Amino acid sequence: MNKIEAINVDFHYGDFHALKHVNIAIPNNEVVAFIGPSGCGKSTFLRLFNRMNDLIPGTRLTGEIRIDGKNIYDKSVDVDALRKDVGMVFQRPNPFPKSIFENVAYGLRVNGVKDREFICHRVEEALKGAALWNEVKHKLKESAYALSGGQQQRLCIARAMAVEPSVLLMDEPASALDPISTAKIEELICELSQQTTIIIVTHSMQQAARVSNKTAFFYLGEMVEYGDTKKIFTHPDKEATQNYITGRFG
C-alpha cells in the first residue's frame, strides 16, 4: 500500500484555483522532491499533507488526501495526532525561545510524556539522528538562538523527529543555509528516509537530484509529471519538464 495518496485534488484560495486535479502516490520511506517555478503550488500541495492550509481562511479543498489509506480530511481525524505523525520543517529555522534541550523535548511534553529519563533518552537520540549531538551535548541548557542558522535547522529537524513521525514535510529546508550546512541537511534526509517518508520542496534541481528517489514537476497549479528522479532529469516525457530542468523557464 502507498504511504501517501492524493486523489483528484483541487484547491482554491478564495477564487484562485491553486491546485488542479492533482494525483500522486508515494510509497513508504521514499524521498519525493516537488520542483517547479515560483507560485506553481508546491508549498500549497505540501501543506495539505498535515492540514496546515486549514489555518488559512477562505480556502477550499476537493478530492482526497490519504495517509496509510485513510482520508486525513475525514471528520473523525484528530488533527493534532495527524500533525504529530506528519512533521514539518520550514524554510527558515524557527526554534522556540527555549533551550536546545527544551526545543527537542517540546513535542514529547505536549504529548503528555513525563518520564524524565525517557525524555532525556529521546532528546539525545533525536539530536544524534539530526547529526547535531556532538556540537551541542555540552550546552543543552543554552538558548537555541545561540546556534548558527544551520545548527538551528538541524535542531528543528531533531524537534520534528523526536516524536517519531512517519512522514516529514520539508519546505525548502536548506535554501537559507550555506553550502556546508546544506550538505549536512541533505545527508540527513538520506539517513532519515530509512524510517520516514519525506517530501521536500526545493528550487535546487541539483538538490532534488541528489536527495530524492522520485520527483514531481508542477506548473501553474498542475502536476505536469511525476516519476523516478533519474528519468525526470534525463529523459522526461513532457516538454514542459524538459524546458524547466534545462533552465529554459522558471
Ligand SMILES: Nc1ncnc2c1ncn2[C@@H]1O[C@H](COP(=O)(O)OP(=O)(O)OP(=O)(O)O)[C@@H](O)[C@H]1O
Ligand atoms: N495564503 C494564501 N492566500 C492566497 N493565495 C495564496 C496563499 N498562499 C499561496 N497563494 C497563491 O497560490 C499560488 C501557489 O503558491 P505556493 O506558495 O503554493 O507556490 P510555490 O510553488 O510553493 O511557490 P514558491 O516556489 O515561490 O514558494 C501562488 O499564486 C500564490 O500566490
